[in-house]
Amino acid sequence: MEKSLEFPDLVRLIDERSTAFRAAVAAAPSLDAQVPTCPEWTLFDLVKHLGGGDRFWAAIVGAGPADAPPAEATAARAALEVPREREALLAWLAASTQLLLSALREAGPDAGCWAWWSALQTPRTSGGVARHRAQETAVHTYDVQLAAGAPQPLPAEVALDGVEEFLFTCVATPSAWPHKPTAFDFHAAEGPSWRLTVDGDGARSTRIPAPIAATGEDSDAAGASIHGTASELVLYLYDRISADSLHVDGDAGLLDLLRAWEPEE
Numbered sequence: 001m002e003k004s005l006e007f008p009d010l011v012r013l014i015d016e017r018s019t020a021f022r023a024a025v026a027a028a029p030s031l032d033a034q035v036p037t038c039p040e041w042t043l044f045d046l047v048k049h050l051g052g053g054d055r056f057w058a059a060i061v062g063a064g065p066a067d068a069p070p071a072e073a074t075a076a077r078a079a080l081e082v083p084r085e086r087e088a089l090l091a092w093l094a095a096s097t098q099l100l101l102s103a104l105r106e107a108g109p110d111a112g113c114w115a116w117w118s119a120l121q122t123p124r125t126s127g128g129v130a131r132h133r134a135q136e137t138a139v140h141t142y143d144v145q146l147a148a149g150a151p152q153p154l155p156a157e158v159a160l161d162g163v164e165e166f167l168f169t170c171v172a173t174p175s176a177w178p179h180k181p182t183a184f185d186f187h188a189a190e191g192p193s194w195r196l197t198v199d200g201d202g203a204r205s206t207r208i209p210a211p212i213a214a215t216g217e218d219s220d221a222a223g224a225s226i227h228g229t230a231s232e233l234v235l236y237l238y239d240r241i242s243a244d245s246l247h248v249d250g251d252a253g254l255l256d257l258l259r260a261w262e263p264e265e
Helices: 007-027 043-063 071-078 086-107 126-147 156-171 210-215 230-237 253-260
Strands: 182-188 193-199 202-207 224-228 247-250
Touching: 007 043, 007 086, 007 126, 007 156, 043 071, 043 086, 043 126, 086 126, 126 156, 126 230, 156 182, 156 193, 156 202, 156 230, 182 230, 182 253, 224 230, 224 253
Parallel strands: 182 224
Antiparallel strands: 182 193, 193 202, 224 247
């Protein structure tokens, strides 16, 4: 994979994963089923969360550049009321996703907007929002499938983009790493690899060129190397599966330090 997904593909994946999410909810025995990967949440809660998030980000994208999310969008999310009956709830979720998709299509990929992440490696734009929402929708689709007893790996297309998206959006920070400088290499079985470097200047990630990844050159620079399918790597990064589900070379204890790290920004 030489480049991240294009904006139209991200919009399509949000739509596809939301459709898969709704199908899993429709097939589940009960909306009261517990979601193992989202403690204390039921399927109903998860639907409400995803749909509320779609509406929230639609308002953010629509508002354009800002230092904070629109006050009315924040208030609406806090006071969110949704149907309790399954068919009506799923119709509400479908409408919520369409609001987000419409806002993204109207804005295009480069429109500025508020976002909670550091702009170090992911821009605060509608394109950045689309890339992150594709991942959030995909991971929550796994959550609902798991709760319904039929979990499926994330599709390769979304998962391959998801490893980099997580590293660029959820990890990148200028806040100093409070431990000895090190690096983490993430190797997807499908081919692509990434290096996360953490030190006094914060955290930033780069792609590892294929020839270096294939030969293992410079692997000593990494304190820990994590190997798995792209889906497994994304699910691990989102704390859906444990490191025991992956192959880890080097100091596995570094992964605990990374998981526990809470940068100031």
